[in-house]
Amino acid sequence: MARPLRADIDLDALRHNYRLARDLAPGSQAVAVLKADAYGHGLVACARALEGQAPAFAVACIEEAEALREGGIAAPVVLLEGIFEAAELERVEALGLWMAVHSEWQLDALMAYRPARPIPVWLKVDSGMHRLGFAPERVETAWRRLVDAPDHACDLHLMSHFATADALDDGYFRRQATLLAELAERLGAPTCLANSPATLARPESHGAWNRPGVMLYGSDPLEHANDASRCLEPVMTLRSAIIAVRELAEGEPVGYGGRWTTPRPSRIGVVACGYGDGYDRHAVDGTPVLVEGRRTAIAGKVSMDMLTVDLTDIPEADIGSEVVLWGRAGNGEVLSVDEVARHCDTISYTLLTGVLPRVPRRYHGG
Numbered sequence: 001m002a003r004p005l006r007a008d009i010d011l012d013a014l015r016h017n018y019r020l021a022r023d024l025a026p027g028s029q030a031v032a033v034l035k036a037d038a039y040g041h042g043l044v045a046c047a048r049a050l051e052g053q054a055p056a057f058a059v060a061c062i063e064e065a066e067a068l069r070e071g072g073i074a075a076p077v078v079l080l081e082g083i084f085e086a087a088e089l090e091r092v093e094a095l096g097l098w099m100a101v102h103s104e105w106q107l108d109a110l111m112a113y114r115p116a117r118p119i120p121v122w123l124k125v126d127s128g129m130h131r132l133g134f135a136p137e138r139v140e141t142a143w144r145r146l147v148d149a150p151d152h153a154c155d156l157h158l159m160s161h162f163a164t165a166d167a168l169d170d171g172y173f174r175r176q177a178t179l180l181a182e183l184a185e186r187l188g189a190p191t192c193l194a195n196s197p198a199t200l201a202r203p204e205s206h207g208a209w210n211r212p213g214v215m216l217y218g219s220d221p222l223e224h225a226n227d228a229s230r231c232l233e234p235v236m237t238l239r240s241a242i243i244a245v246r247e248l249a250e251g252e253p254v255g256y257g258g259r260w261t262t263p264r265p266s267r268i269g270v271v272a273c274g275y276g277d278g279y280d281r282h283a284v285d286g287t288p289v290l291v292e293g294r295r296t297a298i299a300g301k302v303s304m305d306m307l308t309v310d311l312t313d314i315p316e317a318d319i320g321s322e323v324v325l326w327g328r329a330g331n332g333e334v335l336s337v338d339e340v341a342r343h344c345d346t347i348s349y350t351l352l353t354g355v356l357p358r359v360p361r362r363y364h365g366g
């Protein structure tokens, strides 16, 4: 038997989640965010599944855009961080990309470059994230420079990113949203503001475009789920199997350092999945897993190629039994990557993007 670990990617679920993002914002278009290898799900496979449904895709850098073009994707692709050096403008033009402009130097480079056709530009405002973007008081000047250079830039949009759209407390979100609404109105600018949590929970931020990312992959980014986010379906199932079973007396330590000790006579299952596959080593004892579609928990530290789970209450489990680390089990039971992330003191994004190349991806549907 081959090593049983794999990542099953449900492209129908991806399309379902995209449709949800679009239906939540009927007045907006949704650019599907595919950066970081589509959050670990496979860039080109996900783009192909969404082609025809999504009018545009977004990535972090020109290398990712090139991979899309090499994969035969012809739809518009937005560079969310724009160029990293002026020399990239030639490739932006050749690949037919759209780009964010977040800094004076990028604007200067675009003005110094003469494309055969103007490049669609999303001008990024720092409305409170304090990472990328023009300070609000500098936006108008930058916007006018772009408006006055129709040979260089076209399809201008105002873009910004929310720091707290996922939080129940909307105080800081409202501060950002108010600032952006005023700016957009003053400039008469169409906007692109909403990430996944804002797409799901902040309809007042929906603009000409929205930028859903993690929700497309079935993760709920909201601090408190809402009716919309409960409709998301998991796209990745990280699936493996039990490869060995131990019967242990009470009081026996399991795994490195003996972090977990059997509280009773126990059956322990060894699962072919470890941190060498990208499973988070910070997973605590009690981190949920599904064995034969039934919930049980990690018992003992995660090792490089293996982890151990408590099978005491799942007597039917044995060597070869299905283990789902997150996603949907064969019996339909779902273990959300968000719940696993909470037990690893992290977020779904790091788990999904962290699945390593050694884990084969298997694509279904689409």
Ligand SMILES: *Cc1c(COP(=O)(O)O)cnc(C)c1O
Pocket: 033, 035, 080, 161, 194, 195, 196, 197, 211, 212, 213, 214, 215, 221
């Ligand atoms: C990654 C990213 C998004 C998508 O964010 P999610 O939280 O995954 O929806 C949107 N906009 C920008 C600028 C990003 O970098």
